[in-house]
Amino acid sequence: MKKFITLTFLLLFWSCSTNPLTGRKSLALVSNAQLFPQSFAQYNQVLKENKVDKTSADAKMIDRVGQRIKYAAEKYYSQIGRGSDLKDYQWEFSLIQSDQLNAWCMPGGKVAFYTGILPVCKDDGGVAVVMGHEVAHALAGHSAEQVSNAMVAQGLMVGGNVAISNNEWRNVFNQLYPVGAGLTMLKYGRGMELDADEAGLYLMAMAGYNPMEAISFWERMDKATANQQTPPEFLSTHPNPGNRIAQIKSIMPKAMQYYNQSPYKGQ
Numbered sequence: 619m620k621k622f623i624t625l626t627f628l629l630l631f632w633s634c635s636t637n638p639l640t641g642r643k644s645l646a647l648v649s650n651a652q653l654f655p656q657s658f659a660q661y662n663q664v665l666k667e668n669k670v671d672k673t674s675a676d677a678k679m680i681d682r683v684g685q686r687i688k689y690a691a692e693k694y695y696s697q698i699g700r701g702s703d704l705k706d707y708q709w710e711f712s713l714i715q716s717d718q719l720n721a722w723c724m725p726g727g728k729v730a731f732y733t734g735i736l737p738v739c740k741d742d743g744g745v746a747v748v749m750g751h752e753v754a755h756a757l758a759g760h761s762a763e764q765v766s767n768a769m770v771a772q773g774l775m776v777g778g779n780v781a782i783s784n785n786e787w788r789n790v791f792n793q794l795y796p797v798g799a800g801l802t803m804l805k806y807g808r809g810m811e812l813d814a815d816e817a818g819l820y821l822m823a824m825a826g827y828n829p830m831e832a833i834s835f836w837e838r839m840d841k842a843t844a845n846q847q848t849p850p851e852f853l854s855t856h857p858n859p860g861n862r863i864a865q866i867k868s869i870m871p872k873a874m875q876y877y878n879q880s881p882y883k884g885q
Contacts, residue, residue, distance in 0.1 A: 637758045638698055639817035642809070644763040650706055653762060654726040658708060661728035669715040671733070677713040680731050683745045683827075684711030686882065687753055688727070690824035704757075711749075719842060723752035725761045738838050743831035750818030750825075758817060760810045812865055819866060819873045826882025829873035832866050 635646040671677040688709050695701050707727040717734040729752060731745070739745045755761070815832075823829045840859040877883060 635759060637813060637817060638695070638700055639754070639757070639820050640813055642758070642813045644759065644810075646759055646762050648762050648765050650725065650759075650762075653765075654706060654708075657724040657726050657728060657761075661710070661724050661730070664714075664730065665712060671713040671715055674713070676733065676736055679742060679745060680713045680729075680749075681711045683742055683749050683825075684709070684729055684753075686825040686827075687746065687749050687821050690821055690826075690880075690882075691753060691757060694821075694824060707756075719839070721748045721752050723756040725756055725759070727753070727756055729753065738842050739835065740838070743827050744835045744838075746822040746825065746827035747818070747832045747835040750820075750822035750827075751814045752818070754814040754817035754821060755810070758810070758813055760814065763810065812862070815862060815866060816869055819869060820876050823873045823876035824880055826877070826880040826885050829870060829877055833863060833870075836863050836866065 634643050636643050692701065692704055695704055704727075709727040709729075711729045711731075713731050713733060716732040718732040719735045719738060721729070721731040721735055723729045729749070731748070735748065736745075739748060819829045819832055822832070836859060
């Protein structure tokens with residue numbers, strides 16, 4: 619058991635990755651080579667099963683903002699010597715006709731916006747807030763982190779059952795562990811969301827979009843979802859709007875530095 623714990627610790631230590639935009643560390647037990655093929659296939663399937671807008675002004679706005687943030691990300695990663703991190707990305711920006719207030723970016727740079735979120739975005743600046751956030755999820759490897767955390771949780775469950783010889787205590791462990799593990803996973807989810815908020819803010823600023831737009835966007839999003847029943851924060855994968863906006867305000871000075879240095883400012 620001691621050898622198992624030691625090997626597990628070493629594996630976790632050597633499997634950590636760092637988000638170069640925020641400095642946040644996360645587990646990465648699965649590689650891009652394992653995630654990307656499935657991600658690309660799923661994205662293509664989603665496009666086949668939905669009505670994709672390719673020609674409207676809104677569709678062109680999604681692609682325009684996406685391309686600017688993509689370029690800003692590639693430029694930044696190249697400047698810090700990590701350009702190879704993005705070599706296998708296959709960027710694509712699609713607008714799907716749906717009332718959902720949602721957007722997402724799959725591992726490898728496959729982005730989808732739903733038309734339902736556009737009234738909340740309002741313009742290029744609002745789209746940049748969402749685009750930066752979703753692209754940041756992909757760049758930070760949050761999908762890989764979720765898979766890795768689930769693998770660790772399962773491994774600890776198995777390890778606990780092996781280590782506890784007393785049947786009564788093993789039953790107690792098996793009853794309580796899933797609850798604790800579930801709450802921990804939710805906490806990690808909130809951490810990923812805040813990480814994406816921060817990195818996304820920097821990305822949109824680097825791309826020449828005023829990061830102050832993020833505060834207005836999240837206030838509009840809060841109003842748009844005010845009638846929806848949501849669980850308390852500790853039972854949710856997302857931080858509450860107040861905490862989200864508070865963090866954005868706290869890192870705004872750094873984001874404004876990126877914005878003021880951007881060659882695309884005002885374009």
